[in-house]
Amino acid sequence: AQTLLSGGMAERNRARLLVLYGSQTGTAQDLAHTLRRRAQSLNLQAAAYALDDLDAEMLPALARSASAVVWIVATAGAGEAPSNMQRGWKALRRRRLAADLFEGCRMAVLGLGDTTYEKFNAAARRLGRRLEQLGAAALEGVARLTLANEQAAEGVYGTFEGWAKDVLRVVAARHATPEMTEEELQQSARQEALSLSLAFAGAGAESDVGGFYEKPYGDLTPFGNEPALGTVAVNRRITADDWIQETRHIEIALPPGNWDFHGGDVAVVFPENSAEIVRRFGQLLLDSAGFPPEVETREKRLAMVISVAESDAQTAPPEWPTMKMQLPRCCSLADFAKRFLDLAGTPTRSFFERLWPWAENEDEKDKLKELASPEGYDLLLDYCIRERRSHLDVLEEFRSVRPPLMALLKLVPTIIPREFSLAGGAPCSADVNSAHLCVGVVRQKTPYGRTHVGLCSGYLASSPPGSSVRLFIRASQMRLPELANGSLHDRSPAHVPPLLCVGPGTGIAPMRALLRERLAMVEKFQEGDGTESPFAKKHFALIFGCRKRTMDFYYQEEWADVLEKHSSWFYMPEPAFSRDTERKVYVTDRILEHSTRQLIWEFLGLRRGSLYISGTSKGMPQDVAASVKQVAIDTGGMSAEEATAWLKRLEKEGRYIVEAW
Ligand SMILES: Cc1cc2nc3c(=O)[nH]c(=O)nc-3n(C[C@H](O)[C@H](O)[C@H](O)COP(=O)(O)OP(=O)(O)OC[C@H]3O[C@@H](n4cnc5c(N)ncnc54)[C@H](O)[C@@H]3O)c2cc1C
Ligand SMILES: Cc1cc2nc3c(=O)[nH]c(=O)nc-3n(C[C@H](O)[C@H](O)[C@H](O)COP(=O)(O)O)c2cc1C
Secondary structure, X not given: OXXXXXXXHHHHHOOEEEEEEEOOXXXXXXXXXXXXXXXXXXXXXXXXXXXXXXXXXXXXHXXXXXXXXXXXXXXXXXXXXXHHHHHHHHHHHOOOXXXXXXXXXXXXXXXXXXXXOOOXXXXXXXXXXXXXXOOOEXXXXXXXXXXXXXXXXXHHHHHHHHHHHHHHHHHHHOOOOOOOOHHHHHHHXXXXXXXXXXXXXXXXXXXXXXXXXXXXXXXXXXXXXXXXXXXXXXXXXXXXXXXXXXXXXXXXXXXXXXXXXXXXXXXXXXXXXXXXXXXXXXXXXXXXXXXXXXXXXXXXXXXXXXXXXXXXXXXXXOOOOOOOOOOOOEEEHHHHHHHHEOOXXXXXXXXXXXXXXXXXXXXXXXXXXXXXXXXXXXHHHHHHHOOOOOHHHHHHHOOOEOOOHHHHHHHOOEOOOEXXXXXXXXXXXXXXXXXXXXXXXXXXXXXXXXXXXXXXXXHHHOOOOOOEEEEEEEOOOOOOHHHHOOOHHHXXXXXXXXXXXXXXXXXXXXXXXXXXXXXXXXXXXXOOOOOOOOOOOOOEEEEOEEOOHHHHOOOHHXXXXXXXXXXXXXXXXXXXXXXXXXXXXXXXXXXXXXXXXXXXXXHHHHOOOEEEEEEOOOOHHHHXXXXXXXXXXXXXXXXXXXXXXXXXXXXXXXXXXXXXX
């Protein structure tokens, strides 16, 4: 029988590099495949998998059959593991695992993180510790744990380059592998891009996009691996027309289904490219070889329905699992361009690494090679990253790069969905079967005066009522406190635990959803049998901040209404308007004001309440936490050390939750 260790003698002598990754927004995935390709260009056998693409039970045997196992792991959320490694990570944490599970395996971990988040590289650190406990040895010459930081001069890429070089030097040296020549490199890169096999299906062929959505995107969506097809019901600007920032309130009606989500949960939205992007892609197809002669116009080419299968051209050990592709199996090229290819996304270095082998013109090839090299980082920064040039822009600009269709579909990465905290819509509130979003539209001027509009926020902003939106919904920890661990019904507390919400800017979204859910509960209770209300005491405080009262004070009338009708349990101080007065006022200032301070201490210190913080600024949650600590010191009489320990305890008990993006 074939085992993971079987294979011919020659094959067995080739080093085998196993690359495992956990990635939320695609960077770790991109780097994992970059490392895999570079290993293959050194004639090593290599494969890269998201941890959850593998069966957890087979991991130890797979790891033992590799010469080296390297992990590239991002940190998501507030110090959490990315969603495509959570299942595997849970399995690795099991207490009863043998302490020698990975004995004999050589491993190294590269963490991707950002020091502006409180828990820098938390997921990689935890993983590194656990692998050591399970007996993994270090890969000699490479640190067990290397931490890359988005804030470093070259982002995470600088650290990756040095680390990858070390890994490949060590792995290749153990097995003396000759490096490929430039022609061989070009050949191997082309072959990899051609590992898709395409067939033109008839015009009437049914589309099958299965495979594309097979990821743990949203556990609360009642349609298995399929996203919900929602319909935009409301799309309204909620910043003043003459204000620089456009923010929109969007309500998406959800299709009927067994929905069970709550305020605080998160929508995972799949954006679509604009008709203009699709048209430009169609133009590119006119230069693509391989179409039947009668399919000669842009429209006809875009209308072609193709079926896609991946033939495994990669040089992984044959007994290792095949790497999953994440492409639809059958759809029109127009749909490919609209829904699946990240044509408007900004390329990373690896795009150029894969692109240069297709350049026919030597000058273009040289420029692409420079963009692909670590030395060309400044050029990449100027030409691409700062300018937000897109994959499509680059393909249009480099006219000698005209790979055949199947390579084109593989070269452009696929669209990654964007998350939005629900701003309302939980089934138990009045907003039955709908998802409310509060979307800040990303619009920025680049150094050369181009305008970049964010893919998903731009897509949502320009989706009028009646248009369709594909989305999943996933659970969040940020639920009403009594729902976070079991339901109110089960526990019937005399009084619900208090909640302090701090949500400046679009960070107001989850707070609005939580408040709407609470309002629905209060109203339901009022219709009840007259027993004392668990909501009678003051228990819900909302602290909001924005720039100007007349410009971006979101949902102003709603708060006024709740304050008027429910002042017995709801508290909202004057928002912090940072640009209305000479001295800038922020939410942290509001927290420290006398009356608010008293209430915060009562909520969090005396009544075991919860603190939820949400918003766009990565530094804001830390500032808010510092102010709350100050309250514990000034009002609660704690020492600085006690206040720090107290906040840590709150966090451990699930009473201090941050959602920052
Ligand atoms: C838990 C959570 C809740 C959020 N809630 C809200 C909310 O309530 N309201 C709100 O306005 N925003 C919210 N966001 C931010 C939102 O997800 C988007 O980042 C934001 O709308 C900008 O996305 P965009 O596509 O418009 O912009 P883009 O410029 O296209 O992308 C913005 C960011 O996405 C990443 N990115 C860019 N291209 C890609 C790509 N090809 N693949 C993967 N990632 C890429 C980059 O980090 C980039 O900075 C939340 C984010 C998270 C994680
Ligand atoms: C919503 C969000 C939360 C994040 N949380 C953390 C964090 O808690 N700690 C950290 O070090 N980095 C954090 N990061 C930074 C990412 O880990 C970093 O950008 C990484 O390169 C992303 O890799 P990925 O694209 O593979 O997910 C966060 C990034 C985002 C967008």
